Amino acid sequence: MRIIKVKDYQGMSKKVAIIMASQINMKSDCVLGLATGDTPLGMYNELVYMYKEGLIDFKDVITFNLDEYYGIPKDNSQSYKYYMNKNFFNHINIDLENTHIPNGMTDDIEEECRRYDNLIKKMGNIDIQVLGIGRNGHIGFNEPDIQFESCTHLVELDEGTVKANSRFFDNIEDVPKKAISMGIKNIMHAKKIILMASGEEKADAVKKAVEGSISPEVPASVLQLHPDAYLILDEAAASKLSK
Numbered sequence: 001m002r003i004i005k006v007k008d009y010q011g012m013s014k015k016v017a018i019i020m021a022s023q024i025n026m027k028s029d030c031v032l033g034l035a036t037g038d039t040p041l042g043m044y045n046e047l048v049y050m051y052k053e054g055l056i057d058f059k060d061v062i063t064f065n066l067d068e069y070y071g072i073p074k075d076n077s078q079s080y081k082y083y084m085n086k087n088f089f090n091h092i093n094i095d096l097e098n099t100h101i102p103n104g105m106t107d108d109i110e111e112e113c114r115r116y117d118n119l120i121k122k123m124g125n126i127d128i129q130v131l132g133i134g135r136n137g138h139i140g141f142n143e144p145d146i147q148f149e150s151c152t153h154l155v156e157l158d159e160g161t162v163k164a165n166s167r168f169f170d171n172i173e174d175v176p177k178k179a180i181s182m183g184i185k186n187i188m189h190a191k192k193i194i195l196m197a198s199g200e201e202k203a204d205a206v207k208k209a210v211e212g213s214i215s216p217e218v219p220a221s222v223l224q225l226h227p228d229a230y231l232i233l234d235e236a237a238a239s240k241l242s243k
């Protein structure tokens with residue numbers, strides 16, 4: 001696990017966008033693993049800018065998102081599908097057929113999870129997986145005490161995660177309590193992993209993930225076992241690291 005420190009949110013967003021752009025330029029039909037939340041928004045803006053400048057072409061790029069809320073229709077403005085279209089896909093020349101997000105409205109959860117796992121495998125696994133981190137150290141929606149061998153599955157969200165995500169909803173009661181998320185196994189099969197973290201509220205989770213023991217209690221700590229994982233942190237997120 002390598003740590004790259006940058007000054008602030010903008011520096012982090014640019015750095016990750018440059019890495020993603022290099023990947024796309026080296027392999028035009030690469031498979032990207034994408035995340036939602038506030039953290040990657042700046043990176044998506046940078047990638048849109050690079051696309052508009054003619055520096056990258058998304059024509060053959062394939063994407064898999066980490067997760068989707070369970071029970072929220074695709075066209076609902078709170079769905080991750082909506083988020084991805086609004087913040088990224090609608091602004092680039094990606095073929096929407098090549099963008100994959102778990103179907104949160106499925107009536108056969110097991111079958112949907114199997115379909116998602118098989119599709120990732122069929123595409124040759126993920127070349128670069130981008131991750132944010134939850135305050136409790138979750139990645140995707142893999143909450144503490146997750147089994148490291150998990151593949152795509154239905155998750156019950158922790159109370160703290162529901163609370164953190166309530167900032168995007170009018171009422172906390174409207175925040176979904178369940179989601180379909182890639183598992184730790186899917187994430188660990190990615191060839192390269194980039195975890196981004198910005199802000200002081202992520203500093204404890206980052207410290208535990210980097211310096212704590214590898215444990216399902218802090219899902220992000222599993223990245224210590226990945227052969228090509230990078231943490232791109234701004235000064236505030238890195239502020240509690242001892243080295």
Ligand code: GLP
Pocket residue numbers: 035036037038039040066067131132133134139140141161
């Ligand atoms: C959600 C998402 C994660 C994301 C996390 C942190 O739980 N499922 O993929 O990393 O939130 O979000 P933020 O970047 O807004 O802090």
